[in-house]
Amino acid sequence: MKKEQSRPNILVVNDDGVTAPGIRNLIEAVKEFGNVVVVAPDGPQSGMGHAITIGKPLRFDRVHLYEGVEMYKCSGTPVDCVKLAVNRIFKGKKPDLCVSGINHGLNNSINVIYSGTMSAAMEGAIEGIPSVGFSLDDFSEEADFSHCIKFVKTIVRQVLDHGLPQATLLNVNFPKGADLKGIKICRQANAKWAEEFDERKDPYGRPYYWLSGVFQNNDKGEDTDVWALENGFVSVVPVQFDLTAHHVIPILNSWTFND
Template sequence: MKNHKPTILVVNDDDIDAPGIHALISVMKELGNVVVVAPDTPQSGMGHAITIAKPLRLDKVGLYEGVEMYKTSGTPVDCVKLAVNKIFKGKKPDLCVSGINHGLNHSINVIYSGTMSAAVEGAIESIPSIGFSYDDFTYAADFSKCLPFVKVIAQRVLEHGLPAGTLLNVNFPKTDTIKGIKICRQANAKYAEEFDERLDPHKRKYYWLTGVFQNADKGEDTDVWALDNYYASVVPIQFDMTAHHAIPLLNTWKFNEEK
């Protein structure tokens, strides 16, 4: 078992040609045998969407030497489902990594993120999973300062595994020097959203979603604080969304009593 070379599934939401996924592949090649399944078009903000109303395409491509790569017409979550069912044929990889996303997925953004939803799907499949994101939306983003941290985080997960039902949400600040890694909680922060109303050439209204990020959480143990202070944030998250603390309260409401 000591000579076992791990199999690593790499996915993303920015599409198979995005620089972020190629940066991630370069690191994962150092750690194991890499299989890539990624969307053929950008899928940012797709959350945990799956494709059910139309057929899915899955095509093998040769974009990266020595790496088995596929592109699909589906969502980031579809990428993981197709990999497990059609490429690995039910045999699970040792690790699933998603990203590196062009743009942060901290605080509440984790719910909307296609990058993180792909990692969540990996965890649902009992695969140790990590989502990586970087605070630079541009296509020309330089991921080089993130890569040493990507490698050590992936190595530790391969060595130790993760608690059942848990995955990691990792975000990197855009800075000359990343100070280190902070294990954090998700900040109570979100976008104050607005819809910018405009008119098309036919005088019909249409809308662009806009917003300003607002952080109501002043704690120094959050992902937002870590990133603002030039640390990489690592938040353990789970797909069990049960609000366990609310169960005792709801049990006092006596739903089964006759009126």
């Protein structure tokens, strides 16, 4: 990998695939800050969470889609992309920043658990790289990302200037539309999907299922990412990958396990 030592090295990843409009906009937003290296799946990998590829080989090929940008496509998951980038491109010398997205569709609230976009950013954080995931409330291939760019630049500049606390990353979500009120630091809302499986029949009469559902917000707080997005703010939620429920440890210590 060729790099200018005076400029930060920025790893760009996503889960929508190497040709997605969202990643093109993210590249444009961050390239002024440093040397950009892109590693992205060769096709859509939405909803993959923190999956990794085991038991079969990965393909990893250089592509030339944007002038002046070092770019690779990977046959694996978003997390595979980060792992390969750190191991094979940067060869253990970590990039200064990892940014993921801009995803087509929100990754607020419980969606952070399922998101390939956020899992790629989380893998960056696990590697000790300051990392941010970006998502827009628009699934369309013709989604307009223009109103996101100045906020991406602001957040990237702050992270490069200040870093992030160890074992944390940022989950950034943008509402659809240009009239944004600013950035709001939030907590993750207590919301979930009420899921349904639509049963259908194939030509042989065998059942198959399509997952669908309705997003239910059970959290009425005005300090959540759901509230921020519904009220025209860019939501920024600090996320950690330590899943320990620390508040439950004293409760479990009061139980009798060793009689």
